[in-house]
Amino acid sequence: MMAPRQSLRVRLAVGTLVLTALGLALASIVGSLLLRDFLVTQVDRQLAGNNRLDRLGSSPQMGGGGPPGRQLPSPFVLSRVDATGQVIDQVRGTQATGAPAPDLSGLTADVVRALRGEPFDVSGVGDPAYSYRATATLARDGASSIVLAMSTEPIDATMQRAAIASLAVGALTLGLVGLLAGAVIRVGLRPLEEVELTAERIAAGDLTQRVPDMPAGTEVGRLAASLNGMLAQIESSFQDSRQSQDRLRRFVADASHELRTPLTTIRGYAELARTGALGDEAERARAVGRIEEEAKRMGVLVDDLLLLARLDQHRPLEQAEVDLCTLVSASAAALRLACPDREISWLAGDPAVVIGDDMRLRQVIDNLASNAAAHTTEGSMVTFSVVADALRVRVVVADEGPGMTAEEVHRAFERFYRGDPSRTRRTGTGTGLGLSIAEAIIEAHGGALTLASSPAGGTSVTIDLPAAPVS
Secondary structure (H helix, E strand, O other), X not given: OOOOOOOHXXXXXXXXXXXXXXXXXXXXXXXXHHHHHHHHHHHHHHHHOOOOHHHHHHOHHHHXXXXXXXXXXXXXXXXXXXXXXXXXXXXXXXXXXXXXOEOOOOOOHHHHHHHOOOOEEXXXXXXXXXXXXXXXXXXXXXXXXXXXXXXOHHHHHHHHHHHHHHHHHHHHHHHHHHHHHHHHHHHHHHHHHHHHHHHHHHHOOOOOOOXXXXXXXXXXXXXXXXXHHHHHHHHHHHHHHHHHHHHHHHHHHHHHHHHHHHHHHHHHHHHXXXXXXXOOHHHHHHHHHHHHHHHHHHHHHHHHXXXXXXXXXXXXXXOEEEEHHHHHHHHHHHHHHHOOOOEEEEOOOOXXXXXXXXXHHHHHHHHHHHHHHHOOOOOOEEEEEEEEOOOEEEEEEEEOOOOOOHHHHHHOOOOOOOOOHHHOOOOOOOOOOHHHHHHHHHHHOOOEEEEEEOOOOOEEXXXXXXXXXXX
């Protein structure tokens, strides 16, 4: 079983402390080496300052056979060694008492010649841990040697004190770095905690939550901006999904309601015919006629529903050059024949070409024309106009019928919506899908369908489509 991973805060703190400890240890080691090298160099310089030791060979202190153990006021130990390495005489400085004498055994005349006056290390007699730094020079007689030694015990004591000081300073530094790192990490990770809290609130169902704004240009600021952009898209997607589901539920409910009415009528007349309740031939013919009318109404409704379903699936439409002036002219002419009691106003203009499906665009214009005829009375004016420029083509169908309230205008493009019956001469003949289908077709062509009306009277519907590119 794998051990649980530590939190990011702990890992950052531990990593910072480990790196700091390694840096302090490396600095302490390098500093100690440099310090020891400096102190040893100082001792070597003191020894080199007394490099004329050969003169001491004829001095009364070293050559007259005086009593050994005499003291000089210095930290040095001055020894005379014969050619075989035996100490002949030795004088200790007042600062070198109480320590083992330097072990000079084996320091023959040949060894001294080989050293050429360079400093060397020797241990103490009977105490290998005690060390001296020494220089040796041949005496004037050429057989004996004069050795000047100085204890390195002060160097060792200094190094020990430096090590203790380094440990104390390192421990204090690690403690301060730990506290500072903890504070810095806590402040640095606070934005991530805000992100975590925001994610928890979003997981609880609140899609409106956003990560607080962070300083721009920083890593956390870029992360916050990216997360907020992603959250906005997610919220928009969820809203679109909910709205789509709501529209689908309403669509299914409305479709069921619209289909139920003709089905109920058909079933009622069929039941009357089956039970023999229709006495004469005229009543049976009238019942069959009603059944046929309701079946046709159902067929129109089903065709409209199928068309809306195809448009909702964004299936590609036919793409060809279409002259809207030609379509509007044909629709106006058909309306003039169907409704000779209306005043139809249409003036042909220059070609207004768009790219689209000829049949679907004609369906939209015919739908708007039939709406204008259905919502106007005898003698009313229905006006068709086309305005085109290099970028857009606009078709306007206007009538002088009863106007619409603001709510009716707002809901006019809802599926199965029917406004005030006073705007409909033949109430019940429509499915309530005409404007919805027209809007879907125009939007599939990259355009827009807008409606303007007022309760005072008069309604106009505008088709706005992108013009075909000029070849």
